[in-house]
Amino acid sequence: MVDPKDKTPENKVRPPSRQYPDPAAKLKQDPPTTGHSWDGIEEYDNPMPRWWVWIFIITIIWSVGYWIAMPAWPGIQSATQGVLGYSSRANVATEITEFEARNERFFVQLLDTDLDEIREDDELHRFAINAGASVFRAQCSQCHGTGGAGVQAAGYPNLLNDEWLWGGTMEDIHTTITWGIRNEDFADARWSEMPAFGVDGLLDDDEIDQVVNYVLSLSGSDHDEQLAAAGQEHFEINCASCHMDDGSGDYFIGAPSLNTQVWLYGGTPEAIRESIYYSRFGVMPGFENRLRDAEIRAVAAYVHQLGGGQ
Numbered sequence: 001m002v003d004p005k006d007k008t009p010e011n012k013v014r015p016p017s018r019q020y021p022d023p024a025a026k027l028k029q030d031p032p033t034t035g036h037s038w039d040g041i042e043e044y045d046n047p048m049p050r051w052w053v054w055i056f057i058i059t060i061i062w063s064v065g066y067w068i069a070m071p072a073w074p075g076i077q078s079a080t081q082g083v084l085g086y087s088s089r090a091n092v093a094t095e096i097t098e099f100e101a102r103n104e105r106f107f108v109q110l111l112d113t114d115l116d117e118i119r120e121d122d123e124l125h126r127f128a129i130n131a132g133a134s135v136f137r138a139q140c141s142q143c144h145g146t147g148g149a150g151v152q153a154a155g156y157p158n159l160l161n162d163e164w165l166w167g168g169t170m171e172d173i174h175t176t177i178t179w180g181i182r183n184e185d186f187a188d189a190r191w192s193e194m195p196a197f198g199v200d201g202l203l204d205d206d207e208i209d210q211v212v213n214y215v216l217s218l219s220g221s222d223h224d225e226q227l228a229a230a231g232q233e234h235f236e237i238n239c240a241s242c243h244m245d246d247g248s249g250d251y252f253i254g255a256p257s258l259n260t261q262v263w264l265y266g267g268t269p270e271a272i273r274e275s276i277y278y279s280r281f282g283v284m285p286g287f288e289n290r291l292r293d294a295e296i297r298a299v300a301a302y303v304h305q306l307g308g309g310q
């Protein structure tokens with residue numbers, strides 16, 4: 001050993017040179033390659049496992065059998081029927097027919113039962129609510145929401161509270177659903193019309209501002225007391241005949257209450273002013289020609305229990 005103090009470049013011990021294998025060298029046991037090479041990496045030409053090959057062949061045979069047995073090949077108007085003649089659409093139609101047949105006795109019972117007596121039969125009432133909920137989601141939820149909460153400040157009433165326009169009894173609700181509101185399709189549709197006090201020149205801008213503040217005062221909202229005091233007289237002359245002196249409204253002619261925080265078109269000063277200036281004319285379709293009476297009765301039962309009914 002050379003003393004570390006005596007090491008010189010001449011007598012310094014050098015490690016042996018390392019030997020690196022040739023990347024291109026191939027061991028005798030390596031399989032042949034496909035000839036593909038990426039950055040010096042070559043692809044072995046290994047055969048696929050036998051079990052994989054047989055599964056692949058079986059799947060091909062199975063697919064040919066499926067094409068023959070089941071509907072598979074598309075045509076211009078329909079697909080091939082297949083040897084088995086299977087049809088998922090026909091199966092669904094059969095199941096729907098079966099369930100309709102089971103439920104038909106309840107629909108017949110709904111027709112034969114007075115509307116106010118439906119709640120007295122627990123089984124019939126449960127069926128009416130479930131059937132009515134299904135019809136409601138398909139026919140009514142677009143405006144009133146899937147849960148019946150409506151679209152606030154957009155003219156679609158909330159059906160979850162006790163503020164019932166046109167009445168909230170089973171008979172009232174049934175009539176509203178059957179004929180609708182302010183539509184031109186049915187002579188029996190609910191009908192009322194609010195004057196456009198601004199457009200028709202019944203009130204000037206200052207008088208409308210006064211009425212707006214008086215309406216805000218009725219509901220306990222922020223308002224200008226001086227303007228509200230001046231607007232009371234205009235309200236009593238022009239509005240009280242429908243909305244009542246205290247703003248409680250007249251549900252049976254479709255005049256909503258103004259002394260609550262439930263607003264059909266919004267309770268902001270701007271929204272109230274627009275209602276007074278241009279008036280409102282919400283339209284609801286009648287379902288006389290869309291639903292059979294048993295379904296309308298079911299929807300009436302469903303809607304009635306949403307807000308507690310009357």
